[in-house]
Amino acid sequence: MSRFIPLSIPNFEGNERKYVDDAIDQGWVSTGGAYITKLEESLAKFLHTANVAACQSGTAALHLSMVEAGVRPGDVVLVPPLTFIAAVNPVKYQFATPVFIDCDDSFCMDPLKLQEFCEKECSFDGTQLSYNGHLVKAVVVVHVFGNMADMVSIMDIAKKYNLKVIEDATEALGSKYTDGPLTGKFAGTIGDFGCYSFNGNKIITTGGGGAITANDTKVVDHIRYLSTQAKDDVHYYIHNEVGYNYRMTNLQAALGVAQMEELPEFIHRKQENFKLYCQLFDGFELGKMIGFREDISSNMWFYSLEINRDKVQATMREIITALEKRGVQTRAIWGLINEQVPYVHEATYKLEKAPYYAERILNLPSSTQITKEDIEYVVQQVKEVLEEFAHG
Numbered sequence: 001m002s003r004f005i006p007l008s009i010p011n012f013e014g015n016e017r018k019y020v021d022d023a024i025d026q027g028w029v030s031t032g033g034a035y036i037t038k039l040e041e042s043l044a045k046f047l048h049t050a051n052v053a054a055c056q057s058g059t060a061a062l063h064l065s066m067v068e069a070g071v072r073p074g075d076v077v078l079v080p081p082l083t084f085i086a087a088v089n090p091v092k093y094q095f096a097t098p099v100f101i102d103c104d105d106s107f108c109m110d111p112l113k114l115q116e117f118c119e120k121e122c123s124f125d126g127t128q129l130s131y132n133g134h135l136v137k138a139v140v141v142v143h144v145f146g147n148m149a150d151m152v153s154i155m156d157i158a159k160k161y162n163l164k165v166i167e168d169a170t171e172a173l174g175s176k177y178t179d180g181p182l183t184g185k186f187a188g189t190i191g192d193f194g195c196y197s198f199n200g201n202k203i204i205t206t207g208g209g210g211a212i213t214a215n216d217t218k219v220v221d222h223i224r225y226l227s228t229q230a231k232d233d234v235h236y237y238i239h240n241e242v243g244y245n246y247r248m249t250n251l252q253a254a255l256g257v258a259q260m261e262e263l264p265e266f267i268h269r270k271q272e273n274f275k276l277y278c279q280l281f282d283g284f285e286l287g288k289m290i291g292f293r294e295d296i297s298s299n300m301w302f303y304s305l306e307i308n309r310d311k312v313q314a315t316m317r318e319i320i321t322a323l324e325k326r327g328v329q330t331r332a333i334w335g336l337i338n339e340q341v342p343y344v345h346e347a348t349y350k351l352e353k354a355p356y357y358a359e360r361i362l363n364l365p366s367s368t369q370i371t372k373e374d375i376e377y378v379v380q381q382v383k384e385v386l387e388e389f390a391h392g
Contacts, residue, residue, distance in 0.1 A: 011262070019258050040052045053213075070164070076132075077096050099117070100346065100348040117350075139164075143172035147175070148187050165191030281379060334358065
């Protein structure tokens with residue numbers, strides 16, 4: 001096999017090496033340095049938000065959000081089942097309890113079921129929402145694959161029940177509303193907290209790394225303080241709170257500053273490549289491309305093909321393995337978090353769409369440097385594999 005098309009890899013076309021070399025030359029390679037501040041300022045400007053704190057990972061951003069939101073042992077946090085497990089693990093870090101709310105056709109949390117759960121399964125005293133005698137503190141809303149959840153409805157529900165909204169925008173940097181009351185608002189800037197990831201497969205990368213913003217600039221400052229071990233006096237090592245080693249390094253930030261310069265171009269390429277995939281799969285009876293909300297401009301980070309299970313009975317593992325042999329790297333959407341060993345005993349609420357899509361979604365190569373010829377090859381191989389399984 002000579003041809004190999006990876007699922008999603010980083011793209012270093014700009015000033016990455018220049019800025020990283022500069023950081024090394026200056027000797028600022030660890031958890032301090034000008035590039036950290038530059039990245040935070042670049043993100044804040046892009047997102048039209050007042051303050052952003054860089055941190056170690058998207059998971060660290062989510063955990064710090066939980067801490068700042070006041071999630072305590074025994075509290076309940078409402079979460080999605082169809083996403084990467086890192087969106088839910090920080091609930092456990094706080095010794096709190098997740099309750100899984102179903103998704104809708106955007107793969108994001110279903111606001112109708114969220115509202116129904118709060119109304120029918122919980123009690124509300126006018127100030128606090130409770131579930132089985134435990135306070136419901138927050139809701140984690142994941143903007144899956146660059147799509148966006150129905151934040152207008154979710155924010156209304158959260159306001160009614162005094163819930164903190166933690167936006168997991170780790171896959172949605174650059175996605176924003178283009179219609180409705182939230183027009184112009186970016187994913188991660190609508191709720192109480194917004195979390196981003198710069199892992200190697202994301203639309204921009206710092207190798208590892210993440211960032212967090214909030215609707216109160218003082219809250220972001222406090223999160224930055226917590227992420228640097230809560231140092232109150234750097235000379236005498238005075239600490240008045242429990243802190244975390246969650247700070248981004250200057251080397252990572254140097255990569256990030258260069259990547260932010262390229263972000264608009266990366267988003268444009270993602271959008272154009274998605275259009276091509278849709279054109280090439282148009283009319284294909286064994287699978288169809290899943291779109292994005294019509295009232296947003298999505299970064300279209302990841303592409304999803306819904307397999308027609310009436311005609312293709314092969315397991316997702318069989319499909320992925322067959323494509324890998326042809327030089328095409330794909331993946332299943334995710335295993336449902338509520339079915340994972342650490343979460344099998346946690347409560348769920350009317351999970352219907354999540355298991356439906358978990359059995360049907362195949363993610364396709366989506367790197368920003370993928371070529372037209374690469375996409376044509378991917379589509380050809382996917383079609384041939386699905387046709388073989390359908391007729392086999």
